Amino acid sequence: MGLFRSHRTWVHMRNLIRTCLEEAVGHLAADVAADILPEVVVEPPRDRQFGDFASNIAMQLARVLKRNPRDIAVELAAMLGEREDIAAVDVAGPGFINITLPPSAWTGQLRRIFQRGTRWGEDEGGRGRRVMVEFVSANPTGPLHIGHGRGAAVGDSLVRILRKAGYTVISEYYINDAGNQMETLGRSLQRRYLELAGEINESYPETYYQGEYLVDLARRLREERGTELVDPTDPDASLPLFTEYAGRLILDGISDDLAAFGIRFDNWTSEKQLFEDGRVDRLIAELRERGQLYEQDGALWFPASRMGDEKDRVVVRSNGVKTYFASDIAYHRDKDERGFDVMVDVWGADHHGYVPRLAAALQAVGIDSARFVVILVQLVSLMRGEQPVAMSTRAGQFVTLREVIDEVGKDAARFFFLMRRPDSHLDFDLELAKSQSNENPVYYVQYAHARICSILRTAAEKGVAIPQTAAFDLSSLHLEEELELIRKLDAFPVVVETAAAVFEPHRVSYYVSELAALFHSYYNRHRVVSEDGAVTAARLVLVQAVRNILQSGLELLGVDAPESM
RNA sequence: GCGCCCAUAGCUCAGCUGGAUAGAGCGUCUGACUACGGAUCAGAAGGUCGGGUGUUCGAAUCAUCCUGGGCGCGCCA
Numbered sequence: 001m002g003l004f005r006s007h008r009t010w011v012h013m014r015n016l017i018r019t020c021l022e023e024a025v026g027h028l029a030a031d032v033a034a035d036i037l038p039e040v041v042v043e044p045p046r047d048r049q050f051g052d053f054a055s056n057i058a059m060q061l062a063r064v065l066k067r068n069p070r071d072i073a074v075e076l077a078a079m080l081g082e083r084e085d086i087a088a089v090d091v092a093g094p095g096f097i098n099i100t101l102p103p104s105a106w107t108g109q110l111r112r113i114f115q116r117g118t119r120w121g122e123d124e125g126g127r128g129r130r131v132m133v134e135f136v137s138a139n140p141t142g143p144l145h146i147g148h149g150r151g152a153a154v155g156d157s158l159v160r161i162l163r164k165a166g167y168t169v170i171s172e173y174y175i176n177d178a179g180n181q182m183e184t185l186g187r188s189l190q191r192r193y194l195e196l197a198g199e200i201n202e203s204y205p206e207t208y209y210q211g212e213y214l215v216d217l218a219r220r221l222r223e224e225r226g227t228e229l230v231d232p233t234d235p236d237a238s239l240p241l242f243t244e245y246a247g248r249l250i251l252d253g254i255s256d257d258l259a260a261f262g263i264r265f266d267n268w269t270s271e272k273q274l275f276e277d278g279r280v281d282r283l284i285a286e287l288r289e290r291g292q293l294y295e296q297d298g299a300l301w302f303p304a305s306r307m308g309d310e311k312d313r314v315v316v317r318s319n320g321v322k323t324y325f326a327s328d329i330a331y332h333r334d335k336d337e338r339g340f341d342v343m344v345d346v347w348g349a350d351h352h353g354y355v356p357r358l359a360a361a362l363q364a365v366g367i368d369s370a371r372f373v374v375i376l377v378q379l380v381s382l383m384r385g386e387q388p389v390a391m392s393t394r395a396g397q398f399v400t401l402r403e404v405i406d407e408v409g410k411d412a413a414r415f416f417f418l419m420r421r422p423d424s425h426l427d428f429d430l431e432l433a434k435s436q437s438n439e440n441p442v443y444y445v446q447y448a449h450a451r452i453c454s455i456l457r458t459a460a461e462k463g464v465a466i467p468q469t470a471a472f473d474l475s476s477l478h479l480e481e482e483l484e485l486i487r488k489l490d491a492f493p494v495v496v497e498t499a500a501a502v503f504e505p506h507r508v509s510y511y512v513s514e515l516a517a518l519f520h521s522y523y524n525r526h527r528v529v530s531e532d533g534a535v536t537a538a539r540l541v542l543v544q545a546v547r548n549i550l551q552s553g554l555e556l557l558g559v560d561a562p563e564s565m
Numbered sequence: 566g567c568g569c570c571c572a573u574a575g576c577u578c579a580g581c582u583g584g585a586u587a588g589a590g591c592g593u594c595u596g597a598c599u600a601c602g603g604a605u606c607a608g609a610a611g612g613u614c615g616g617g618u619g620u621u622c623g624a625a626u627c628a629u630c631c632u633g634g635g636c637g638c639g640c641c642a
Contacts, residue, residue: 046585056584059622069622093585094622139642179642299640310568310638317640324642352569353637376570379636420578423570425635427577432591436604439591443604451602458601491581498581510579513589524598524606565604 012493013109017053017099018042020086024079025057028072029065036064044487050092051100052487058095069095106486107474107538113489114470114545118552121492126167126500132335133159135346136258137174140251141185142211147348149261149401150426151377153417153558155346156263157505158375160556165500170340171266174331177247178271179324185209185250186243190235192218193242197227213253217246257402262410262558274327274334283330283365284315284322292364307360310353329361336367344503349376349423375503377422383429408433411559415442418509418557441513445550446562448516451523452547453563459529459540467541476535477542481522485546488515492549496556505557512553519546 021040029037038060045054058073065072070091077089077097088100113120135155138148159171188208192215194200204210221229221242229238258265274280284300287293293300298318302325305312315326335343347354355376359369382389382399389399404413412433419441420426432439456466477486492511499507528539551561 041584043581043584046587050585054585059584062622096585176642181642297640301640314640319640321640323640328642348636349570350636351642355569378570424578425571429577432577438604440604441590444590447602447604451605455601462601494581502582506579507581510589517589520605521607523601524603527601529601564602 012490013101013105013487014042014053014491014494017055020080020083021055021057021076021097024076025061027079028075029061032064037061038064044491045096045098048484050096051088051090051098053099053101055097055099056095058091058097062095073097103478103483104475106483106490107477109490110474110477110486110542110545111470113486114541114548118548118555120489120545120549121496121552122164122166123493123497124166125497126162126165128166128168129341130339131162131167131169131342131344132172132338132340133162133169133344133346134172134174134335136254137176138254139176139181140247140254141181141209142250143213144254144257144401145398146380146382146401146404146428149404149413150380150417151346151348152258152261152263152401153414154375154377154422154505156261157414157418157508157557158344158346158500158503160558161496161500161505161508164496164552164556167500173265173268175251175268175270175272176324177251178275178327182243182247183239185246186239188214189217189221189246190229190239190242193221193229196222197230199230199232213250214246217249220249221245257400257405260405260410261401262414269331269334271324271327271331274330275322279334280322280327280330283333284326286333286365287315287329287361290364290366292361302357302361302364304357304360307356307363309356309360313357325357325361328358329365332358332362332367332372333365336362336371340371342371342373344373344375346375346377346422349378352376373503375422378425380417380426380428383427383431385429385431389430404428404430411446412440412442414558415445415509418505421504421506442559443565444520445512445516445554446560447565448519449547449550449554449561450563450565452519452543452550455528455543456540456547459536462529464529464533464536464540467537467544470541472537473534474538474541476532476538479526481518481525482539482542485515485518485522485542488518489545489549492553499556508553508556512550512557515546515550515553519543519550 018040021042025037025040038057040055040057042053042055045051058076059069061067061072062069073091073095077091080086080097080099081089085102085105086099087102087105090098090100092098133155135158136144136148136152138144144152156171159169162169184207191200191204191208195204196218229241231238284293287302292302293315294303295301299314300316301312302315303312313325314323315329316322332343355374359372362372363369408416408430416428416433417426433442436443438444459466477483495507495511499505526539528536528543530536554561
């Protein structure tokens with residue numbers, strides 16, 4: 001059986017090598033129960049001199065087989081070495097198996113990658129499993145700030161990555177439009193409105209929302225309705241109108257800001273709606289039926305402490321008001337009923353204390369909490385060069401996402417948010433993000449893409465045919481830099497798969513940066529378009545493949561891949 | 566006080582869930598096209614992976630303790 005004659009023509013090399021090793025291990029350990037055999041892991045070696053791939057399986061097997069790892073490695077290597085399509089197999093160190101493929105294997109792989117185009121990296125790993133990714137979900141009480149921006153970038157990129165990895169994904173925004181914060185919002189707008197009408201003399205209360213945007217909304221309301229909403233006898237009567245007005249316009253603004261950030265949600269779910277159509281009540285009834293509620297001090301409690309949380313939590317307050325916790329359980333019960341295998345929630349890290357209680361509650365209504373994944377995104381420190389930018393939500397002084405997008409651009413903002421692990425603190429430097437210099441990593445990647453486009457334009461101007469297929473001889477691609485590029489392209493599906501599995505978009509950011517670096521280096525050393533027709537054609541195939549992967553990698557981050565800059 | 570997260574080069578951070586001599590960008594220093602875009606490239610210097618103990622063939626990675634920083638501990642959302 002030929003190693004590279006797979007029924008799936010788009011399989012990356014690493015998986016093929018793994019399959020080969022698994023076969024060999026099967027022969028070697030035929031009498032060992034399969035379930036105690038260690039998983040075969042194949043990865044690039046630390047040092048390229050060791051070859052294309054390395055596996056530590058012999059050392060893992062040593063434990064099970066109770067044999068010297070080097071002996072095992074030698075035997076496995078002997079089996080692999082018989083294959084014609086493997087150039088060399090070596091045993092090194094304590095028992096690493098190092099595998100080298102012939103250049104023809106790599107050019108053959110390049111051909112497949114090229115023909116796959118921007119679909120290279122699409123995988124079936126998700127097997128169509130249904131995932132909901134819920135993110136942002138900010139209260140419609142004010143514009144999105146920069147912290148929301150990070151959550152938005154992470155959530156949206158996760159959606160893109162999961163889709164690429166073969167999952168069926170729905171993105172959703174949960175609108176927290178119920179509760180007393182909305183009432184406070186209404187009162188705040190009402191107050192600003194009355195101030196405009198000259199009805200108020202006292203200073204604006206500290207407990208109200210402080211942002212300037214409420215003054216703008218009040219002006220707008222006044223333009224639309226004049227002073228007809230001034231009702232000195234019964235201010236509460238018109239309060240719902242203010243609340244509804246503020247909530248609706250702020251949510252529209254949030255939606256616009258997200259659109260400017262390249263984000264469109266598949267679905268929006270209203271918390272208020274959950275209350276109004278009885279889903280919250282049904283959930284509470286369900287908890288009661290399952291014996292998961294008790295009454296104390298006039299309130300209804302969920303015994304979360306029985307399932308790992310610090311203390312029990314109130315579901316219905318003694319005044320009859322249902323808590324946010326209640327609606328949140330109901331919301332996740334609803335997600336479950338909509339048939340999602342996995343529910344991913346992207347939250348600010350300051351909500352981490354909330355995770356155990358919700359996980360416990362889901363478990364209590366029969367939802368395996370392993371299906372509930374919370375990605376905690378750490379807060380963002382905004383910097384302007386060395387100087388921290390002061391932000392205080394309370395004082396209404398915060399930098400909005402919109403301001404950041406306007407100042408540094410969507411691409412830089414998204415890339416910066418996705419450069420770090422979600423659970424790592426992020427310093428966001430506005431000056432750096434804005435600078436069109438070599439300090440800025442966004443341009444580095446985009447420039448690589450634009451440069452390739454430029455090469456293709458040059459080739460076209462010179463009358464060189466741009467290869468549309470790779471169905472010709474690529475054997476002139478034998479330089480180490482060229483093989484290195486192909487290996488990197490080959491690894492893209494692994495990056496997508498891993499980023500999806502561990503919910504870490506920053507892996508894609510690193511990948512595209514590394515791929516761009518390999519390309520820039522190659523570009524500076526070797527000409528693509530030259531007098532040699534065969535070499536030119538082969539190199540055009542290579543750089544076009546690089547372009548495709550840069551493009552789809554950036555696509556996963558929601559960053560544009562410009563043809564010129 | 567209890568819980569969660571973090572600690573890796575001067576700075577900002579990766580490290581492919583336990584592998585070989587710990588990497589990248591920025592900054593610093595030295596260099597590179599009269600050719601496809603110099604927003605680029607080549608090279609150098611820079612480390613007790615916060616500290617201790619443990620687990621094993623093998624630890625930045627796992628366990629545990631300590632130190633230091635962030636966050637959370639409401640009948641708020």
